[in-house]
Amino acid sequence: MLASGHAQGTAPASPLTLVTRDGRRPVPTTILNNQEFIALDDLASMFQLAVREDALAGGVTVSYKGRTIVASADQPMASVNGRVVTLPAPVARIGRRLFVPIDFIARALAPVYDSPIDLRRASRLLVVGAIRVARVVVSIDAAGPPTRASVEVTPALLVSSMFDAGRVIVRVEADMLDAAPPPAPAGLIDQIQAGNQTTTIAFALSARAGMPRVSTTTTTESTRVTIEIPPVAPSQDTSAAPAPQPAPPPLAAVPPAPPAADAVPALPGQRTAKLQTMVIDPGHGGGDAGVRGPKGALEKQVTLEVARRLKRLIETRLGVRVILTREEDRAVSPDERDAIANNNKADLFLSVHVNGAPSPAVKGAQVYYLRLDRAGEDARLRTAASELVLPAVGGGMRPIDVIPWDLAQAAHVDVSSRFASMLEEELEKHAPMGPRPLQQAPIRVLSGVNMPAALIEIGYLTNAEQEQAVQSAELQGGLAQAIFDAIVRFRTYLEAPAAP
Numbered sequence: 019m020l021a022s023g024h025a026q027g028t029a030p031a032s033p034l035t036l037v038t039r040d041g042r043r044p045v046p047t048t049i050l051n052n053q054e055f056i057a058l059d060d061l062a063s064m065f066q067l068a069v070r071e072d073a074l075a076g077g078v079t080v081s082y083k084g085r086t087i088v089a090s091a092d093q094p095m096a097s098v099n100g101r102v103v104t105l106p107a108p109v110a111r112i113g114r115r116l117f118v119p120i121d122f123i124a125r126a127l128a129p130v131y132d133s134p135i136d137l138r139r140a141s142r143l144l145v146v147g148a149i150r151v152a153r154v155v156v157s158i159d160a161a162g163p164p165t166r167a168s169v170e171v172t173p174a175l176l177v178s179s180m181f182d183a184g185r186v187i188v189r190v191e192a193d194m195l196d197a198a199p200p201p202a203p204a205g206l207i208d209q210i211q212a213g214n215q216t217t218t219i220a221f222a223l224s225a226r227a228g229m230p231r232v233s234t235t236t237t238t239e240s241t242r243v244t245i246e247i248p249p250v251a252p253s254q255d256t257s258a259a260p261a262p263q264p265a266p267p268p269l270a271a272v273p274p275a276p277p278a279a280d281a282v283p284a285l286p287g288q289r290t291a292k293l294q295t296m297v298i299d300p301g302h303g304g305g306d307a308g309v310r311g312p313k314g315a316l317e318k319q320v321t322l323e324v325a326r327r328l329k330r331l332i333e334t335r336l337g338v339r340v341i342l343t344r345e346e347d348r349a350v351s352p353d354e355r356d357a358i359a360n361n362n363k364a365d366l367f368l369s370v371h372v373n374g375a376p377s378p379a380v381k382g383a384q385v386y387y388l389r390l391d392r393a394g395e396d397a398r399l400r401t402a403a404s405e406l407v408l409p410a411v412g413g414g415m416r417p418i419d420v421i422p423w424d425l426a427q428a429a430h431v432d433v434s435s436r437f438a439s440m441l442e443e444e445l446e447k448h449a450p451m452g453p454r455p456l457q458q459a460p461i462r463v464l465s466g467v468n469m470p471a472a473l474i475e476i477g478y479l480t481n482a483e484q485e486q487a488v489q490s491a492e493l494q495g496g497l498a499q500a501i502f503d504a505i506v507r508f509r510t511y512l513e514a515p516a517a518p
């Protein structure tokens with residue numbers, strides 16, 4: 019027997035939002051006797067549960083993969099695989115449907131469920147699976163100038179920021195943001211965007227804003243980004259005429275402002291660089307041959323040929339110094355490759371590979387830049403790894419090095435994505451493109467370089483036609499030209515003054 023609710027339930031202000039890897043959807047709840055309840059049939063369809071009323075047990079039996087929860091109809095408790103947990107209320111019936119308090123999710127269901135379940139009451143999110151949700155709170159202090167904004171990210175996660183086209187963009191390395199509604203824009207900030215649909219928070223600055231200064235502090239609990247926005251300095255005035263002398267300050271003791279140039283540290287990702295040195299990384303080498311084609315072509319040989327060709331072209335025609343991570347057929351570790359680029363203070367890094375696929379039909383070029391991942395998130399890593407494990411011809415699997423996350427490349431991911439897009443666009447003109455020609459992936463060799471970086475798979479060596487083509491002067495020449503053109507475009511982008 020189940021007690022019936024005295025009254026129809028009333029709907030709360032907003033439904034819960036179920037968040038999974040596949041997306042999000044609303045889940046209705048209902049208020050009954052001041053408690054929030056969720057329908058058991060809704061839970062059953064979300065979590066693949068079997069629900070059965072059990073008169074003998076005096077409640078409801080909920081089964082999941084052979085694990086059992088018995089929720090009592092007259093006591094505010096449930097037995098979870100034999101262990102008793104308390105609930106704010108017993109199972110309730112409204113009409114023909116059965117309801118449980120929403121605490122049932124965390125206290126009874128989560129302990130038996132295969133994936134993590136996180137009910138975030140404040141933001142009304144029901145997060146299922148290994149999804150990194152970052153709580154983000156934005157605050158503004160407009161008492162200045164300067165105007166100060168802060169972004170508090172909980173838990174402490176990797177955060178990068180950039181200043182582009184009058185906007186400060188803070189990017190959180192999470193799967194989704196649980197962002198509190200941002201405060202109203204004030205001071206030198208015209209607009210704030212902090213949505214749950216993206217993992218960035220954008221601050222559009224006023225035309226009266228000078229160069230912002232961004233700093234990040236991290237504690238074990240959270241990461242805080244502080245943005246200090248001064249008013250535009252006379253030296254940054256867009257008018258060509260010399261700025262008039264400001265009126266003398268009322269107090270003689272006011273110290274002079276430091277020169278604007280010294281006051282502005284470079285933001286991560288900000289374009290201030292020149293393209294003087296480039297590192298080209300021919301994939302594999304030595305005992306690591308990489309992919310082997312059906313006729314015996316080796317990835318390590320093709321990558322070295324293409325890299326040498328590129329080096330000649332770029333050095334003679336662009337006057338850019340090009341360093342190869344290997345000049346001959348020898349094994350080089352990913353760390354060593356990264357160190358060569360970092361120690362030479364390269365301005366750009368390009369790793370060259372040839373792909374392999376189980377199906378001999380797959381062909382075409384692809385460009386990758388780094389996706390930052392976090393260690394310890396098993397499901398996420400498994401997904402990443404499975405995307406990147408390639409069957410080696412001749413048996414076995416060939417894992418591409420996957421690492422969880424790394425700080426070196428983090429500051430450059432935005433600029434790297436620009437370079438990768440340019441590569442993809444230029445390659446399209448000269449070579450067949452593969453499935454998903456532009457991709458983000460957690461690639462070990464890219465993660466440790468402290469400069470814009472991309473990786474190109476020039477084709478599929480496992481495709482007989484491409485095995486021949488990637489060794490030909492014709493395709494190699496076309497690829498080299500495409501990469502060269504992309505580098506010329508990137509240099510123009512890199513050396514252009516940052517947008518006002």
Ligand SMILES: [Zn+2]
Nearest residue numbers: 301308371372
């Ligand atoms: Zn490779």
